[in-house]
Every structure is written in structure tokens, then in C-alpha cells.
Amino acid sequence: MHTPPPLKKDSHLRVIAPSRSASILSKEGIAQAKKRLEMLGFTVSFGQHTFECDLHSSSSIEHRLSDLHEAFMDDEVDGILTAIGGFNCNELLPYIDYDLIRQHPKVLCGYSDITALASAITAKCEMVTYSGPHFSSFQMEQGQEEQTAMFQACLMNGSESFNVNPSTKWSDDAWYLDQANRQFHPTKWGIYQKGTAEGTLYGGNLCTLNLLQGTSFMPHIKDAILFVEDDDLVFPEMFAR
Numbered sequence: 001m002h003t004p005p006p007l008k009k010d011s012h013l014r015v016i017a018p019s020r021s022a023s024i025l026s027k028e029g030i031a032q033a034k035k036r037l038e039m040l041g042f043t044v045s046f047g048q049h050t051f052e053c054d055l056h057s058s059s060s061i062e063h064r065l066s067d068l069h070e071a072f073m074d075d076e077v078d079g080i081l082t083a084i085g086g087f088n089c090n091e092l093l094p095y096i097d098y099d100l101i102r103q104h105p106k107v108l109c110g111y112s113d114i115t116a117l118a119s120a121i122t123a124k125c126e127m128v129t130y131s132g133p134h135f136s137s138f139q140m141e142q143g144q145e146e147q148t149a150m151f152q153a154c155l156m157n158g159s160e161s162f163n164v165n166p167s168t169k170w171s172d173d174a175w176y177l178d179q180a181n182r183q184f185h186p187t188k189w190g191i192y193q194k195g196t197a198e199g200t201l202y203g204g205n206l207c208t209l210n211l212l213q214g215t216s217f218m219p220h221i222k223d224a225i226l227f228v229e230d231d232d233l234v235f236p237e238m239f240a241r
Contacts, residue, residue, distance in 0.1 A: 001122075001126055001127070001128055001200065002105055002125075002126055002127050002128065003127075003128045003159075004079075004105040004106050004107050004108075004127060004128065005078070005105070005106075005107075006107070006155060006156055006157065006158040007042070007078060007079050007107055007155045007156050008041075008078070008156065009040070009041030010041055010042075010043070011041075011042055011043070011078035011079055012042070012043040012044075012045065012076055012077050012078050012079075013037060013042045013043065013044050013077075013078070013079050013080070013081055013135075014045050014047060014071040014074070014077040014079070014080050014081070015044065015045070015046045015047065015050060015080075015081050015082075015083050015135045016046075016047040016050055016064075016067040016068055016071055016080060016081075016082060016083065017047065017049070017050045017051075017052075017058075017059065017064065017067070017083040017084065018064050018067070018068055018082060018089040018092055018114065018117055019058065019082065019084065019085055019086030019087065019088060019089040019112075019113040019114060019117075020057050020058055020084050020085060020086030020087070020088075020113075021050070021051060021052060021053040021054075021057055021059055021083075022046070022050045022051050022083035022084065022135075022136075023051045023053040023057075024053075024057060024084060025083065025084065025136055025139075029136065029139040029176070030139070032139040033135055033136060033137075033138035033139040036138045036139070036144070036148075037135075037138055040148070040152070044135075045077075047066075047067030047068075047070065047071060048063075048066070048067060049063035049064065049066065049067050050067060050083055056087075056088065057086070058086060058088055061091050061092060061095065064089075064091075064092055065092055065095055065096065068080075068092065068096065068117075069096075069097055069100060071106075072100055072101050072104045072106055073100060073104060075104075077106065078106060078107070079106055079107035079108075079109070079155070080106055080107065080108045080109070081109055081110065081133075081134065081135040082108075082109070082110030082114045082117075082134050082135065083135050083136060084112075084134050084135075084136045085110070085111065085112025085113040085114060085134065085205075086112070086113045087113055088113070089113050089114060089116050089117045090113075090116040090117075090208070090211050092117065093116065093117070093120045093215075093217050096120070096121075096124075098121070098124040098125050101121055101124075101125050101127070102124075102125040102126075102127065105125075105127050107155055108121065108129045108130065109129075109130040109131075109132045109133065109134075109151075109155065110130075110132070110133075111131050111132060111133070111134065111204060111229075112134075112204075112205050112231075113205065113208055114131075114134075114204075115131070115203075115204030115205040115209050116208050116209075116211055116212060116217070118130070118131065118204065119202070119209060119212055119217065119218065119219050120212065120217035122202075122219050123212075123216065123217055123218060123219045123220075130154065130155065131204045131227075132150075132151060132154065132155070133151055139176070140175055140176070140179070141175075141179045142175070142179065142182045142184075143171065143175075143182075143184075146167070150164070166187065166189055167187050168186065169184045169185060169186055169187055170184065170185055170187050171183055171184045171185065172232075197225060198225075199223050199224045200223075200224050200225070201224065201225050201227065202219050202221045202224045202225070202226055202227075203226050203227035203228050204227075204228070204229070205228070205229060205230060205231075206228040206229065206230045206234070206239065207230060207233075207234060209228065
């Protein structure tokens with residue numbers, strides 16, 4: 001498995017919207033996320049079609065592909081952040097130029113619906129991709145310190161190992177609607193079987209990952225460590241199924 005070059009303080013990040021359009025983000029939120037990334041030392045730019053929006057709150061397959069391919073092909077771009085998640089980046093998978101991506105390996109980071117895109121690139125290109133913050137995640141205030149620390153540890157430390165420690169608190173509130181009144185709760189972990197394990201880490205959004213089952217875009221997860229998450233669109237019984 002090939003690991004793309006790590007990000008550095010002077011790296012150039014390109015923001016693209018392979019799923020939902022970035023037009024859903026507020027001007028204030030965009031400015032805050034861009035400022036926070038620039039404070040970390042990054043240069044931030046946006047794909048040509050990142051803010052286009054159609055009736056599905058997205059843009060055309062052609063334009064999303066264009067921004068994706070351009071981000072990987074541009075030698076001035078060091079890493080790619082997705083703007084936000086959504087529902088439809090799986091539409092891109094049959095049309096992606098995987099040879100182009102294989103020849104220009106770069107950090108690709110996002111989560112939620114981006115699970116489909118990231119998993120497909122890993123499967124087709126044997127390239128490590130990252131389940132981590134969207135561009136929009138950097139507009140979050142409370143909890144940002146922990147998020148940024150893990151982003152730096154994972155994407156900026158090269159081959160150095162790092163620990164992912166259990167969190168002491170969690171939240172599932174609409175922080176993007178009201179940053180001042182967050183609800184955090186103590187974390188209560190459930191351990192079903194104690195022990196240790198080694199393996200390649202795969203996962204992301206469970207329902208999105210399941211869209212890839214039986215296709216050539218599904219990574220080989222045998223002997224892997226699997227992590228999965230979902231949101232309030234999926235109730236516990238559906239998740240268990």
C-alpha cells in the first residue's frame with residue numbers, strides 16, 4: 001500500500017466538492033475554516049466547480065470529476081480536502097481516471113459520503129486515503145483543538161507512528177447551527193472482546209461502504225481492523241443488520 005507524501009506547514013490544500021456542494025456552507029463558516037487552515041501554515045484554494053449547486057444540492061458528475069482530476073494533476077497542490085459529505089459521490093466511481101491518481105499520489109481527506117470515493121481510490125490505486133475532517137469541519141470551535149491535533153499527527157508526521165487514544169467526551173449536536181451551546185457527554189466505551197490485533201485500517205460510513213459491496217471499488221478487508229460510523233438517518237436495528 002502506497003502512502004502519499006505527508007503535508008507540511010507550507011503545503012497547498014485544494015478544496016473540492018465530490019458530493020454535496022460547498023454552497024451549503026455560510027460565508028462566515030468558509031472564512032473561518034480557511035483562516036484556521038492558514039493559521040496552520042497551509043495555502044487554501046478551491047476547485048472551479050466547488051460552489052456549483054443543482055436540484056440535488058450537488059453539481060454535475062462531469063464537473064465534480066473535473067475538479068477531482070485537476071486537484072490530483074496540479075503539481076502545486078499537495079493535499080485535497082473535501083468540502084462536506086452528502087449522498088452521491090459514488091456516481092463518480094466508474095468515470096475516475098485511476099491511472100492519473102496513481103501517478104500523482106496526494107493526501108485525500110474527508111468522511112461520511114466521501115467513504116465511497118476514498119475506498120475506491122484505495123482499492124484501485126493501492127493508495128492510502130484518510131477518513132478525517134472535511135474543510136467545513138475546521139469552522140467548528142469547541143472540540144477543534146482535539147481535531148486539529150489528530151489531523152496534524154496523522155497527516156503531517158510522515159512515517160512516525162501515533163496513538164489514537166479513547167476520547168473522554170463526545171457530542172452529536174448540530175454544532176454548525178449553534179457554536180455557543182454545545183452538548184458534550186462523558187464517553188462510555190463498550191468492549192465486547194478484550195485483546196490485541198494488527199491489521200490495515202479500513203472503514204468510514206457504514207451505509208456508504210456497503211454501497212461498494214460486490215464491486216471492484218470495495219477494498220479487500222480480510223484481516224483488517226474495521227471502523228464504522230453512521231448518523232441519525234440510520235437507527236440501531238438497521239446498523240446492526
